[in-house]
Amino acid sequence: MNRVYNFGAGPAMLPTSVMERAQREFLDYNGMGASVIEISHRSKEFEALLTHTDELIREISGLPDDFEILYVHGSAQLQFSAVPHNLLDLNPAHKAAYLETGNFASLARKEASRFGNITVAATSESSNFDRIPDFDPATLDPDTSYVHLTSNNTIFGTRWNQFPDTGKIPLVADMTSELMSRRLDFNKFGLIFAGLQKNLGPSGMAAVLIRKELLGHALPNTPNLLNYETYAKNHSMPNTINTFAVYMMNLVLQWLKEQGGLPAMETLNAQKAKLIYDAIDNNDFYIGSAHPDHRSEMNVCFNLQDSTLDKKFLDEAQVRGLYALKGHRLVGGIRASIYNAMPMAGCQALVDFMQEFAQQNG
Numbered sequence: 566m567n568r569v570y571n572f573g574a575g576p577a578m579l580p581t582s583v584m585e586r587a588q589r590e591f592l593d594y595n596g597m598g599a600s601v602i603e604i605s606h607r608s609k610e611f612e613a614l615l616t617h618t619d620e621l622i623r624e625i626s627g628l629p630d631d632f633e634i635l636y637v638h639g640s641a642q643l644q645f646s647a648v649p650h651n652l653l654d655l656n657p658a659h660k661a662a663y664l665e666t667g668n669f670a671s672l673a674r675k676e677a678s679r680f681g682n683i684t685v686a687a688t689s690e691s692s693n694f695d696r697i698p699d700f701d702p703a704t705l706d707p708d709t710s711y712v713h714l715t716s717n718n719t720i721f722g723t724r725w726n727q728f729p730d731t732g733k734i735p736l737v738a739d740m741t742s743e744l745m746s747r748r749l750d751f752n753k754f755g756l757i758f759a760g761l762q763k764n765l766g767p768s769g770m771a772a773v774l775i776r777k778e779l780l781g782h783a784l785p786n787t788p789n790l791l792n793y794e795t796y797a798k799n800h801s802m803p804n805t806i807n808t809f810a811v812y813m814m815n816l817v818l819q820w821l822k823e824q825g826g827l828p829a830m831e832t833l834n835a836q837k838a839k840l841i842y843d844a845i846d847n848n849d850f851y852i853g854s855a856h857p858d859h860r861s862e863m864n865v866c867f868n869l870q871d872s873t874l875d876k877k878f879l880d881e882a883q884v885r886g887l888y889a890l891k892g893h894r895l896v897g898g899i900r901a902s903i904y905n906a907m908p909m910a911g912c913q914a915l916v917d918f919m920q921e922f923a924q925q926n927g
C-alpha cells in the first residue's frame with residue numbers, strides 16, 4: 566500500500582499508527598465482540614472511553630478545572646451559531662466584537678449578526694488577510710458580551726502568536742486548525758472550540774472548552790442541542806453522541822501523549838514550518854503569502870512567482886506522493902497543511918521537491 570504525504574487542509578491526515586490501531590480494533594472493541602461504533606453510547610465501556618478522553622485533554626493541554634469539556638455536534642461552523650446563542654445574553658446590550666482575520670472569521674461574524682449587535686473590532690481585509698491586525702482591547706465597549714477571534718487562519722496561513730488580554734470580557738477562539746498543536750494560557754480565554762477534522766480526528770464534531778461560569782446564559786430561544794448547558798449537564802450525551810469521532814480523538818490524544826505531549830509537539834511543529842518557510846524565503850521562485858511575523862505553523866501558504874506553473878507544480882508533486890497541496894479556492898496558489906500528524910519526513914520531501922522544481926523551471 567502506498568500512503569501519500571497528505572497536505573490537505575481538512576479533513577486531514579491522521580497518524581498512521583492511529584489508523585492502524587483503529588483498523589485492528591474495528592471489529593472487536595476491548596474484547597466485546599462488537600465494534601466501538603456498534604455499542605451503546607450509554608454502555609459502561611463507552612462512558613469509560615469518554616471519561617478517558619476528558620482526562621487526556623486535561624492532562625495534555627493543562628486545561629484547568631474551571632473549564633468544562635463538551636463534545637458538540639456539527640463541527641466548527643455550528644459553533645458560529647451556538648456561541649452567540651450562549652454568550653450574547655451575558656450583557657443586556659447583546660453586543661459582541663469580532664476580529665476579522667479571514668474567511669472563517671467573517672462567516673462567524675455574519676452568523677452572529679443574525680442574533681445580536683456585532684461589530685468588527687479589527688480587520689486585516691485591506692491587505693487581503695495576510696497578517697493579524699493590531700487590536701487594542703481598551704477600545705472595546707465595556708458592555709460587550711464577548712470577543713471572537715480565529716486563532717489560526719487556515720486559508721490565509723496566519724496565526725495569532727500572542728492573544729489579546731480582553732480582561733473581564735470573555736475571549737472566544739475558533740481553534741479548529743490548531744487546537745493541541747501549541748501550548749495555551751487558558752487564563753486568557755472564556756471559550757475555545759475546534760472542529761476535530763484538522764488536528765484531532767474525523768469530521769462532524771467539535772470539542773468545546775468553556776469556562777463553567779459562562780454556562781447557563783443562553784438566549785431563551787436557543788435550540789436545546791445548541792445550548793452548551795444541555796451538553797454540560799449530560800456529559801455531552803443529551804442525545805446520541807458521535808461515538809466514532811470520540812473514539813478516534815481518544816486514539817489521537819493517546820498518540821499525542823506518547824510523542825511527548827504539547828511541549829514536544831510545539832517544538833516539532835516549529836521546526837517543520839521553519840523548514841518550508843526557509844525554502845520559500847531562500848528562493849525567489851516562491852513567494853510566501855503571509856507576513857513573516859504572523860505566519861501559521863499549521864498552514865504554509867505560498868505562490869509561485871509564475872502562477873502559470875501552479876498546475877504543473879501540483880501535478881508533479883502528486884506524482885511524487887505529495888498530495889492535496891492546492892491552495893484554497895479563495896486564494897489559489899499552494900498550501901501545505903502540516904498538522905501534528907505530518908512527519909518531518911513529509912516536510913523534507915516537499916522541500917526537496919520545491920528545490921528541484923525551481924531548478925528545472927526557474
Ligand SMILES: *Cc1c(COP(=O)(O)O)cnc(C)c1O
Pocket residue numbers: 575639640641642643669715717718719739740741742760761763
Ligand atoms: C476548517 C475550519 C472550519 C470549518 O468548519 P466546519 O464546520 O468544521 O466545516 C472552521 N473554522 C476554522 C478556523 C477552520 O480552519
